[in-house]
Amino acid sequence: MRHGAGPRPAVAALPRLGFGAAAIAQPPVPDDQAAECLDAAWDSGFRYFDTAPMYGDGRSELLLGRMLRDRPRDSYLLSTKVGRLVRPGHPDTARTGAGWIYDFSHDAVRTSLDESLRRLGVDRVDLVFLHDPDHHWEQALNGAWPALAQLRDEGVIGAVGVGMTQAPMLARFIRETDIDIVLAAGVYTLLDTQARLELLPAAERRGVKVVAAQSLHGGLIDGVAHPQFRYRPVTEEIRARVARIARVCREFGVPTAAAALQFPLGHPAVSCVLTGPASYDQVRQNLDWATTDVPPALWRRLREEGLLPPVPVPAAPAARPWSIP
Numbered sequence: 001m002r003h004g005a006g007p008r009p010a011v012a013a014l015p016r017l018g019f020g021a022a023a024i025a026q027p028p029v030p031d032d033q034a035a036e037c038l039d040a041a042w043d044s045g046f047r048y049f050d051t052a053p054m055y056g057d058g059r060s061e062l063l064l065g066r067m068l069r070d071r072p073r074d075s076y077l078l079s080t081k082v083g084r085l086v087r088p089g090h091p092d093t094a095r096t097g098a099g100w101i102y103d104f105s106h107d108a109v110r111t112s113l114d115e116s117l118r119r120l121g122v123d124r125v126d127l128v129f130l131h132d133p134d135h136h137w138e139q140a141l142n143g144a145w146p147a148l149a150q151l152r153d154e155g156v157i158g159a160v161g162v163g164m165t166q167a168p169m170l171a172r173f174i175r176e177t178d179i180d181i182v183l184a185a186g187v188y189t190l191l192d193t194q195a196r197l198e199l200l201p202a203a204e205r206r207g208v209k210v211v212a213a214q215s216l217h218g219g220l221i222d223g224v225a226h227p228q229f230r231y232r233p234v235t236e237e238i239r240a241r242v243a244r245i246a247r248v249c250r251e252f253g254v255p256t257a258a259a260a261l262q263f264p265l266g267h268p269a270v271s272c273v274l275t276g277p278a279s280y281d282q283v284r285q286n287l288d289w290a291t292t293d294v295p296p297a298l299w300r301r302l303r304e305e306g307l308l309p310p311v312p313v314p315a316a317p318a319a320r321p322w323s324i325p
Contacts, residue, residue, distance in 0.1 A: 010158030025056025057099035081131035186214035212264035
């Protein structure tokens with residue numbers, strides 16, 4: 001096992017804030033808006049970008065590649081994912097309703113990575129995640145994971161991990177494989193701290209870094225018109241909890257989204273939080289939230305109200321938490 005050997009360079013260099021390139025690839029975001037958003041992120045200092053073939057059926061990688069093509073390759077970190085192949089018109093797409101199919105086989109990992117590199121227009125990526133292998137544990141463990149480990153050991157990719165919207169299987173990957181990093185989406189947030197029970201302690205014990213995503217739960221936290229929670233309609237119980245958290249934040253003059261965006265970084269296992277803006281204005285708003293002062297008394301009040309379990313909370317935000325150290 002690699003445990004004890006220290007973090008791999010790509011993982012060790014993760015900034016506190018990264019750019020998730022899913023939203024820019026979704027309709028109705030036009031190409032010019034996506035390009036403006038990515039340029040704004042770069043100009044603001046973002047240097048870690050995460051994408052996947054699934055996002056917009058390859059569109060996210062194409063858009064990101066256009067922005068990065070004139071940037072020095074050693075000046076940023078780039079991650080993508082495997083487990084889905086972009087195959088518009090394939091018979092199996094009828095099950096997904098999209099232009100991609102599931103494939104966690106050994107051979108599909110290299111195929112997927114080759115296709116991602118072409119769309120991105122780069123010769124390498126720094127991190128590769130298995131993408132939501134929820135119902136594909138056996139194939140992911142016996143096919144995709146060994147292929148990724150081999151590519152890592154050959155130096156083709158810098159680090160390997162797993163990205164999911166559930167905590168138990170991420171913890172299982174940490175226990176049963178030699179992964180470097182996990183991308184935990186929506187499972188360590190102000191609304192859902194399930195990762196504190198098993199995943200984050202396991203990551204700390206094994207020296208596995210954690211990237212937290214979906215801190216705003218698709219806009220539920222910052223009040224979009226038609227939010228979802230776990231990709232489903234929001235229940236009255238969740239709405240009431242959001243309202244209670246927002247009320248506490250207002251008492252301290254802090255935007256709820258600022259507290260939500262910064263919260264995961266309070267845990268020592270969490271190295272980075274991904275944001276997912278889709279416009280210039282959203283980039284600026286996310287950075288404002290990331291650098292808003294959240295007083296310790298706010299976290300104490302959330303605990304007193306039964307809205308936050310006894311978990312570590314952030315200190316004052318860094319001046320530039322999104323740049324590579």
